Amino acid sequence: MATETRGDMQAMPVISAERMQGRIDAIVEAASATFSAKGFEAASIAEIARAAEVSDGLIYRYFSNKRDLLLRVLQVFYERVVADLETESARGANFRERLHHLIRRHLTNFVADRELCRLFLSEVRVAGDYKGSDIQALNRRYANVLKALIEDGIARGEVRPDVSPRLVRDVIFGAVEHISWPYVTGDGTLDVAATADTVTALICGGICLPANT
Amino acid sequence: MATETRGDMQAMPVISAERMQGRIDAIVEAASATFSAKGFEAASIAEIARAAEVSDGLIYRYFSNKRDLLLRVLQVFYERVVADLETESARGANFRERLHHLIRRHLTNFVADRELCRLFLSEVRVAGDYKGSDIQALNRRYANVLKALIEDGIARGEVRPDVSPRLVRDVIFGAVEHISWPYVTGDGTLDVAATADTVTALICGGICLPANT
Amino acid sequence: MATETRGDMQAMPVISAERMQGRIDAIVEAASATFSAKGFEAASIAEIARAAEVSDGLIYRYFSNKRDLLLRVLQVFYERVVADLETESARGANFRERLHHLIRRHLTNFVADRELCRLFLSEVRVAGDYKGSDIQALNRRYANVLKALIEDGIARGEVRPDVSPRLVRDVIFGAVEHISWPYVTGDGTLDVAATADTVTALICGGICLPANT
Amino acid sequence: MATETRGDMQAMPVISAERMQGRIDAIVEAASATFSAKGFEAASIAEIARAAEVSDGLIYRYFSNKRDLLLRVLQVFYERVVADLETESARGANFRERLHHLIRRHLTNFVADRELCRLFLSEVRVAGDYKGSDIQALNRRYANVLKALIEDGIARGEVRPDVSPRLVRDVIFGAVEHISWPYVTGDGTLDVAATADTVTALICGGICLPANT
DNA sequence: GATGAATGAGGGTTCATTCAT
DNA sequence: GATGAATGAACCCTCATTCAT
Known part of the structure; x- marks a missing residue:
């Protein structure tokens, strides 16, 4: 949401690599919290996605399914x-x-x-x-x-x-x-x-x- | 809705205590086998009822829900x-x-x-x-x-x-x-x-x- | 919806048989109309259920899946x-x-x-x-x-x-x-x-x- | 968001017409094979793009949608x-x-x-x-x-x-x-x-x- | 021109539970 | 007492399409 532009660093060709890792981390963190709080079955992908500020679908780019997550x-x-x-x-x-x-x-x-x-x-x-x-x-x-x-x-x-x-x-x-x-x-x-x-x-x-x- | 009184209401022997216990035992046994074989989530009430030769609904007369069973x-x-x-x-x-x-x-x-x-x-x-x-x-x-x-x-x-x-x-x-x-x-x-x-x-x-x- | 009680006929043990067939017919008819109008893919089970004045789940009691329907x-x-x-x-x-x-x-x-x-x-x-x-x-x-x-x-x-x-x-x-x-x-x-x-x-x-x- | 003008904008040779046609041909060929093999619904744009050694997005430069392809x-x-x-x-x-x-x-x-x-x-x-x-x-x-x-x-x-x-x-x-x-x-x-x-x-x-x- | 990460709507299906009969 | 037809909420996952880079 907060589209903050990083002005620092030389323009590495892989700006997205950090961003990507950031997304993955956010998903893992959100999943960690949600699974911990509600258990595996009771936690929904939608809930995790919301917590990670990410779309449902994106989770499936990085994790093959809920269990894998x-x-x-x-x-x-x-x-x-x-x-x-x-x-x-x-x-x-x-x-x-x-x-x-x-x-x-x-x-x-x-x-x-x-x-x-x-x-x-x-x-x-x-x-x-x-x-x-x-x-x-x-x-x-x-x-x-x-x-x-x-x-x-x-x-x-x-x-x-x-x-x-x-x-x-x-x-x-x-x-x-x-x-x-x-x-x-x-x-x-x-x-x-x-x-x-x-x-x-x-x-x-x-x-x-x-x-x- | 149909406020018609059934005349065929016999003295209602009220199922005998033994028969009732027999039903309960059958349900518990069937549930035991089914839960053991497939796990709690994967076992369905319908499956257990079938195994116990009892209707789905009857299970809810004796057990308040699947977890209770x-x-x-x-x-x-x-x-x-x-x-x-x-x-x-x-x-x-x-x-x-x-x-x-x-x-x-x-x-x-x-x-x-x-x-x-x-x-x-x-x-x-x-x-x-x-x-x-x-x-x-x-x-x-x-x-x-x-x-x-x-x-x-x-x-x-x-x-x-x-x-x-x-x-x-x-x-x-x-x-x-x-x-x-x-x-x-x-x-x-x-x-x-x-x-x-x-x-x-x-x-x-x-x-x-x-x-x- | 209209809980009309059939007072006629001798109390056959299978009053539901007609009702059941009625439901099936309603589903088939609704499905027929919906599939015809929108094609198979575009028609949704929810839509058919609504048209048949039946719940989504009931369709799956009588038909094993959408294709089967x-x-x-x-x-x-x-x-x-x-x-x-x-x-x-x-x-x-x-x-x-x-x-x-x-x-x-x-x-x-x-x-x-x-x-x-x-x-x-x-x-x-x-x-x-x-x-x-x-x-x-x-x-x-x-x-x-x-x-x-x-x-x-x-x-x-x-x-x-x-x-x-x-x-x-x-x-x-x-x-x-x-x-x-x-x-x-x-x-x-x-x-x-x-x-x-x-x-x-x-x-x-x-x-x-x-x-x- | 980052309103920084890239200075590395060369004269833009604009991809040669042949190269462009080559891409299109590759896409059509890949799509032909994939659609033939799996049918329209079952074939995915991602799959076709992979087969054509092209990105998903590029397909949409030349074809307005999957159906058009x-x-x-x-x-x-x-x-x-x-x-x-x-x-x-x-x-x-x-x-x-x-x-x-x-x-x-x-x-x-x-x-x-x-x-x-x-x-x-x-x-x-x-x-x-x-x-x-x-x-x-x-x-x-x-x-x-x-x-x-x-x-x-x-x-x-x-x-x-x-x-x-x-x-x-x-x-x-x-x-x-x-x-x-x-x-x-x-x-x-x-x-x-x-x-x-x-x-x-x-x-x-x-x-x-x-x-x- | 090209990329591929990101989106997000969409839907079939299951099943515990209820309640009219 | 017993039935089982009926409910309906809930959810994972896919994928065409877009757009920031």
Whole structure:
């Protein structure tokens, strides 16, 4: 609407490239907000288009269908989160510290983007088209950071050699999701620090007293 | 409009209670099968009515809407499963055995009714109307069995007194769900015995070698 | 709209059967008029529903889709026309009279239902779903009346034994369609009697003078 | 909006006439192929533009709309065919030979360009915008070749003076179309020589044995 | 002259729910 | 009590056409 002419910059032949990206971003952002607020089914393309100040049809130039738009929204989110985790994963003096750091980071993601997390958990991971999707690939990359950490812990002699990294990964992610779910859903709060501490402790040391191990 | 009184109005035996219950059961069963097979959205009332050999309209005499029908389907399922768990929970000589037994039982439920589990996880627990529903109450009862077990473990001196029963509950349920999800979704198999063993071991003893605990 | 209660008749269990047929007829009639007036593409289901004083959705209870509705409109028409032709085909003292009668009848159909004829010629026979349709079967039955007439003419020694009935059938129907098309399209008039005479004469005697045959 | 005058405006060689014609030809050719392959509705401007290696917008510089493009495609085709027929029409020693030649030629056109013939018969001649179009004028020219032949036959005393050239024209074209339609639609084959023989014989001599003429 | 991004109207179809019979 | 015919709102997606660049 506001037809503001950019007078700066040399006249690149691709003025539209920026504009185009701007449109795409606007659509993704609008979709992100709308899907988050109303869920996938309840959100309409028309609504998203209006929010992005774009025509309905334009959405279909950049996204092949409504579902694809949802997936792309989450892909953008997931890419950011995965990159973060992969960068940060090596921090900590020993296994336990690194594990603690990773769990904390994971919890932080839930707090920072709870709407998108809910969207992912309730509309995508649960759906039939998740298997084989790009999102699943990202999810696997995300999970592999933890798996690698555990393997490294085993190699360093800090983790029992008989534990299955895959199992531990499932336990941790499952646990964190379960713990965070009420918060993600809009109920209560999530104490990241305390949760990270207790989960780390449980994973590392178990719950039984020595005699019962 | 036609204010003609039908003379053929017999004493109205009013359908027998059993027959009525039979209809309800048939509807719930048909809905269970249809929702399981096609998911909530894709299943239509007409389809369920046909499967139950009942008219579309009759469903609305017993269930207030399609969503309510789904909830009731899962309620019936959950009631059975909760009763089982509550009955079985006390078995085992000590905490660890009882925990193992409970985890195993939990996993068995996923294997025995994976379609209904998927339905619950992907269509109900994730939805907005879950909070405050009867299903959630059942879920809580189910979860409390585990919480009680842990509290008992603490009381008996088998479990560290500082662990949060709520946390452990979340970790275990989250873990089992995460581990079972691929199977529930139709991929691969689930080795109940082995999974119960490893999860129990992890929860009880943690993953770190003594020096790193 | 007018909720008129039929007080007459014994309370048949199927009062709705008439009503239902009435609805179907109304839809077919409305569709017939709308398709004729605007063509298949340009006619909308909403428009037809309005004309039939019926909801959009009801059309889909009786017809599986818009195309099916068009086909059924023409089927009803064609069934009537075929029945007529089959009944009437035997009239006439000899082959030539019978042929003349049939051609005349055929032309009469174009005059009596030119809108439906145009619909058939321009929207159905020309389309990809015509082959193998019920309409095509009716068309064949219609055409076979003529073919049978010619075969009979051959058997009676009135028609040259070497002519292909199929060819003659194509020539006659093709000719009549071509001749009638401008009229069907809304241009000019069609002199049934004169056309029947000249076409019959041409088919029977050819156009060349004896020396050039 | 940006009222900045571009200084790089060279003398504008204005695209050369040949290049322009090349573009037009490419578009017509691409449209011809696409319309033939998928029909008018199913073919999209974008698709045609891609096939012609031209932008969508450019098509609208040379053709006022999609329909116009279709008409021009068929016009190009028809012009070629008409020219052929007009050139060839005089061949043959007598009326019958010339008629035979013309019918054969007409049939040959169906065989040589059946896709375009189908396009013409199913998408153009049948449509509302046919009347008064350039295509119709070409069609008339095409038809007049036959009409003229018949008039000449009458003048030479080879054709009965009482036959209507217009009628004969309709009969022949209608017949050939009807006979060719299955082939044009993709079913079966068309034996040009045999068909030309039998149609010519029928038109010249009729089908009845002498006594019944 | 050429591009292709942007528009936006348009319509077939589904299906939960109701209510006259 | 039971039926199932009827409703009608709601929405994704396509694509001819335009016009700023």
